[in-house]
Amino acid sequence: MALFxxxxxxxxxxxxxxxHIGIIMDxxxxxxxKRGLPRTAGHTAGAQTFRRIARYCSDIGxxxxxxxxxxxxxxKRPKEEVDAIMKLFKEYxxxxxxxxxxxxxxxxxxGDRSVFSDDMLQLIEKxxxxxxxxxxxxxxxxxxxxxxxxxxxxVKKIAQNVKDDKLSVSDINAQLISENIYTASQPDxxxxxxxxxxxxxSNFLLWQSAYSEYCIMDVLWPDFKSEHLDKALIEYAKRNxxxxxx
Ligand code: IPE
Ligand code: IPE
Ligand code: MG
Numbered sequence: 554m555a556l557f558x559x560x561x562x563x564x565x566x567x568x569x570x571x572x573h574i575g576i577i578m579d580x581x582x583x584x585x586x587k588r589g590l591p592r593t594a595g596h597t598a599g600a601q602t603f604r605r606i607a608r609y610c611s612d613i614g615x616x617x618x619x620x621x622x623x624x625x626x627x628x629k630r631p632k633e634e635v636d637a638i639m640k641l642f643k644e645y646x647x648x649x650x651x652x653x654x655x656x657x658x659x660x661x662x663x664g665d666r667s668v669f670s671d672d673m674l675q676l677i678e679k680x681x682x683x684x685x686x687x688x689x690x691x692x693x694x695x696x697x698x699x700x701x702x703x704x705x706x707x708v709k710k711i712a713q714n715v716k717d718d719k720l721s722v723s724d725i726n727a728q729l730i731s732e733n734i735y736t737a738s739q740p741d742x743x744x745x746x747x748x749x750x751x752x753x754x755s756n757f758l759l760w761q762s763a764y765s766e767y768c769i770m771d772v773l774w775p776d777f778k779s780e781h782l783d784k785a786l787i788e789y790a791k792r793n794x795x796x797x798x799x
Pocket of ligand 1: 579584
């Protein structure tokens with residue numbers, strides 16, 4: 554085991570790691586169904602996987618991790634399922650405040666937070682404020698996040714500035730849009746991992762993923778282990794990123 558670990562360390566040290574990883578945490582429902590359990594049990598198991606993988610990414614030196622936890626389209630699900638997911642967020646946020654006092658992880662929330670209740674908003678803000686001066690990995694939790702919604706918000710902000718004569722139309726460029734989306738000042742994701750085998754973005758980081766490498770993995774999120782992440786990292790290191798060049 555020790556030898557295996559040492560070998561793994563060496564192999565991860567030898568490759569170029571992505572600076573920013575995105576993960577679409579998908580497959581909780583199917584995982585539960587396979588076991589004859591309610592979908593909510595899949596979300597509970599998925600939340601545990603999230604804790605382990607976030608810690609692992611921080612341990613191996615990833616600088617930014619963005620996890621897709623709840624999309625702007627996920628409200629379509631039965632109320633019971635949505636409520637169970639919101640309860641899990643709350644539990645995580647309370648835990649993050651009390652247990653991670655000495656942690657180095659910077660926690661941020663991306664998405665439209667205007668729909669959240671006051672107590673949820675307070676927890677979000679407390680997590681962000683308490684962790685903002687830390688020097689470790691930035692963990693973006695995408696909650697009520699939609700890539701299109703994010704772009705609409707940015708366009709509205711920019712349009713208001715033009716209307717107020719703070720900007721002119723000729724100032725609008727890709728850089729300005731990047732500065733007005735939720736991930737402003739962060740690098741774009743280098744690698745996006747989607748467990749559960751689905752070949753689609755489902756509205757995740759649409760603007761930021763223009764040149765991200767995708768790794769679709771045939772494992773359901775609750776079964777996702779650090780070994781799966783290693784596999785994605787090794788796969789990523791073999792990719793030839795050209796960004797439109799040759
Ligand atoms: C991802 O798992 C979690 C959320 C979307 C909140 P799913 O609940 O989508 O699981 P599947 O895709 O139905 O298996
Ligand atoms: C994407 O998964 C959203 C999250 C993982 C939070 P979905 O399960 O909602 O995506 P679709 O419906 O399969 O495209
Ligand atoms: Mg799904």
